[in-house]
Amino acid sequence: MKKILLTLLFVNFLTANAQNPVQEFNFNGNLNSADNTISFLGTPVFVNDRMGSPKSALRLTNKAYQAVIGELPQDNKPKTISVWVKFNAINIPNYILGYGAAVNGQYFGLVQQPVTGGSADLSLVGWGDTNNVIVSVPLVKETWYMYSITYDGNVSKIYRNGELLKSVEGIKRSAKGYILNLGKLNTSTSINTDIDDLRLYTVAMTDEQVREAYNSSKVNDVTVAEAAVSNSSTLNTSKKTAAVPAKTSASADNTIETNKTGKRIEVFSQGRQIMSANASNIIDLPEGTYLIKVINTNAKK
Template structure:
């Protein structure tokens, strides 16, 4: 029990730390960072953000901005960069953000290419094709998208609206440079989009943390992305919809024993219910109707039946 509690406390601390950006730019009528220590350079035009707030997002029309950011991870250090983007045209490339040197593996940037039909290539740029990670995705103009890129020192991941789109392993990221640019890749400017809430992290966020970042910052009219399916050796169950707004009852901790079926050996099963990595201490796994709406993980273990 003590080991379990310590593990949960450690994971919880990591989650809290991981979701605190080292720098963020909200673009709420200015180009300053949230702590007012850094500013992008240039004359800005501000428009409504994804929530509809006036002058809450930065508009870039074939124009780039740059800032010197000392917190940008260098070399192969872990990182996460997220941003909200609304494309006002899809017929030309959009260099969303980037930093580093125009040398093989020393650049780190995100670009959404011109649409071909209804799809467009989304690329994590590492300079030189072999260092890029690219995935073709549907693209529509005047729609807000949440992009996140993570790198843990070996594995690179690209997400959109909390959904993992691409994973690549073994591509080197030896980034060198402290000038963060939006709207430009190295010396090439190309973008026609609105940018909001650019956040930089010094850790590689997990799939769950990226999903939570999207769901907690999306407009209320956007669909909530569900968690990715659990691995095949785990079982998930979606609880029945709760008909009232009253919270679920919390009886004493229960571990449900389920008798094995006749064609199995003589044993019982312990069923434990978890939500977001934490055990639902008062939930009875045999009565799904008692659980609030959500996605749960069932942990099932065997033990010998009493004779």
């Protein structure tokens, strides 16, 4: 009985930790890994991430970055790489990431080909046509997507936004080397994207784990609303620090400023509107999560 219990506990432990990356890069103002042990090389340009947070994603415009990562799985060992990508150009090949040698079956990478008729080939590259897994997908410019590629020693899979796009058995992937490239395929550079939250795993994540990883990190209305309230509160706090007029004057000034912009802000909580008009006292809201609605009152009729 004890052996069975220990076995179950061990299996549960492995399952619970299967989604823990061995390395991850959040690109929050730097090129370092989350544990600060390694870094990509290059002069970075940081932009807003999918949540709207400033300087929290890496922009690659026909420029490659590379990092030496000792945890990259070698030979046919199980592996998963996931990354968030926003394409700023879809009429060119985007060499998203990859590592290994330019030899049949010795590469592991991800490439998004140019759009033709609204769709583009997405490739899990193994080098050599028979070693590539290719699927045609719709592609929209300036839209964030989460890509995941997995390999368990036999089965290769491509996912986008938590959804399995294609699965192929029997391809050998003897990827070797510890240099991970972004924006580069062997010696060629071609990319125009923003990249965020790159994660590397030494397991082949299951369909359920990939879906959960996407659901736990995707953007939703609540997250955006919460960020909007936080940014508005920070802005109003800065204004109050610079000048502290009488309370009635502050309200009047905010009303004039809002009217000049021609916009009205409405605040909702749990489906109920709690503030309207110009919502000038948004800074006085208690801590919590809200939905913000901005209405352009100067729209042409």
